[in-house]
Amino acid sequence: MHEISLCRGLLARVLEIARNHDAAAVATIRLQLDPLGRMDPQHIIEDFAHVAHGTPAQDALLEIETVALRVHCPACGMESDAAPDDPSCRRCGNGDTRILNGAGLVLLNVELAP
Ligand SMILES: [Zn+2]
Incomplete structure (x- = not known):
């Protein structure tokens, strides 16, 4: 699975934000998961806990929001939600x-512990 490498990249960005704000710990990480990645949010939570162990982000709560697939129709100009298989x-x-x-993981926002 490629969740683990995504989690490593995510962790690096979160730790950089924490460092830039002199935060001792990360409280909450909000993510948006695109439907085409077909990733399991539970896997991401487990993999993130694994890679974040021993870092200021190890106790962070992950809030994962899955968004619907959005498509644009060139024939009628409509933009709508669609099922991933249709x-x-x-x-x-x-x-x-x-x-x-996209098919990735978007970092929406990070809450740092004071
Ligand atoms: Zn159409």
């Missing part, structure tokens, strides 16, 4: 839509 347009049924989401 990215066709909700309005006109065009199957040739453009997917707007």
